[in-house]
Amino acid sequence: MTMHPRAGMPASAEDLVNIPRLMAAYYQLEPDAEISSQRVSFGTSGHRGCALDVSFNQRHIWAICQAVAEYRQQAGLSGPLFLAMDTHALSEAAWGSALEVLVANGLEVRVQAGQGYTPTPVISHAILNHNRLHQNAQADGIVITPSHNPPRDGGIKYNGPDGGPSSTEATGWIQARANRLIADGCREVRRLPFAEAFGRAVQYDYITPYVAELDQVVDMVAIRKAGIKIGIDPLGGAGLAYWPPIAERYGLDITVVNQSQDPTFGFMSLDHDGQVRMDCSSPYSMTNLLALKDNFDIACGNDPDYDRHGIVDSEGLINPNHYLAVCIHYLFTHRAQWPTTLAVGKTLVSSSMIDRVADSLGRSLMEVPVGFKWYVTDLMAGRLGFVGEESAGASFLRRDGRVWSTDKDGFIPSLLAAEILAVTGKTPHQYYAMLAAELGRPVYRRLDAPASQAQKQVLANLNADDIKAASLAGDAIIATLTRAPGNNASLGGLKVVTEQGWFAARPSGTEQVYKIYAESFRDAEHLERLIDEAKQLVSAAFVKAGA
Helix, strand or coil, X not given: CCCCCCCCCECCHHHCCCHHHHHHHHHHCXXXXXXXXXXXCEECCEEXXXXXHCCCCHHHHHHHHHHHHHHHXXXXXXXXXXXXXXXXXXXXXHHHHHHHHHHHCCCCEEEECCCCCCCHHHHHHHHHHHHHXXXXXXXXXXXXXXXXXXXXXXXXXXXXXCCCECCXXXXXXXXXXHHHHHHCCCCCCCCCCHHHHHHHCEEECCHHHHHHHHHHCCCHHHHHHHCCEEEEECCCCCCHHHHHHHHHHHCCEEEECCCCCCCCCCCCECCCCCCXXXXXXXXXXXXXXXXXXXXXXXXXXXXXXXXXXXXXXCCEECCHHHHHHHHHHHHHHHCCCXXXXXXXXXXXXCCCHHHHHHHHHCCCEEEECCCHHHHHHHHHCCCEEEEEECCXXXXXXXXXXXXXXXCCCCHHHHHHXXXXXXXXXXXXXXXXXXXXXXXXXXXXEEEEEECCHHHHHHHHCCCHHHCCCCEECCEEEEEEXXXXXXXXXXXXXXXXXXXXEEEEEEECCCCCEEEEXXXXXXXXXXXXXXXXXXXXXXXXXXXXXXX
């Protein structure tokens, strides 16, 4: 991966998106249903795109929300719909477009009072809490967010009555219906003028109930008694308004180091590729917080919709895979009320250190494809205690073993880092070093490689039989996977495993690249060999398919 010469440096004027032009494109440009890149397409986290590329415009939102209204009617969902937005510029516009359609369809839509921002995990938490008490009037939700994507992008995702990312079946139906509506010029979309729709929306306090229950999932008393000094950089995201009430309610020493909410995100440092990207797992995007690390015992950053976490201690930003392993070991040894039958959930591209931790604890492991939706059923059923993915997304149960959220929650892993330090006296880096001394030190890397749309399609539809190699980086291949062992769902890509390492490859849903994940149980040199041979295997598959 080529590093941009200004990676980690402050964004300058030329790096920033032209917000007026972006907003004009949202309202003025209309998608053509005959062009694949302009259709609604739900990936692992909803539909994402950019108004300037005609892949995220007003008509996309109208059509998606009309489809959601029709879907929930046929699914028998008669409760409220919880509507949220993050701080991306297009989120503000799309939130308004969504409200026009949802209210016109007769839905009770609950929005943050004062037109405020609402994090993804708060919507999941709100849906679950409502549905426990209203079995006959189930709620669901929509979050307007492209997550950590650059400021030019927009996104929308639908969370069902189980609180988590909707199933492939649900999003498939919504996507197909939305594209038919767009092809027909959105003539079947029901809409109200914004002022009328906003007047009918229910002004709701999302903040208080979420904050009030946080001590049910994290030991706030331990953090307070230990006097842990916490620094928070919301990276301009939707969680900014939550930290002051958290600090006040629980008596925590929390300093928010960045109060900015600017749709250009001009306060950010550039990511590895020179893009403005609010990726709290990237040391380049987290440069500003890392500069302050010695001022705090624990410091945390989160992406705009707060479904990811970045944890900083005196040694710097901890690798997301390493922190997942730390969380799993700590939680399963410090949650006495959790059932002994609870398993660990991981995606197939997450570190095998997680496998070793789970095995050392005598816990079962459930490996699934990329996408948090694969965990929802088992979280709800009480079969999983902790679930995570390598891109710094996680959730876990309340201290009494009940489900907390079924979507990624950036708040609770952040606060858990402070609990771990308070209870064990170990920073996340020190805790991981303890695990590594016992279980080994695998070397992990993730990178992007260029791929055309046709090549990405080939990779998404590979069969295990398409890979003819018998060895990888000098070791015999013991598994070639295109389906997940945890639930037999398609990986939408490939994973190849040996005794000493593995690689996985899957197409990006939003960029003309495919992602390579690789891990070696030997050393960095072996890891580079794994990556080189992974590229060769994937390229051979492209050539064979004529892509």
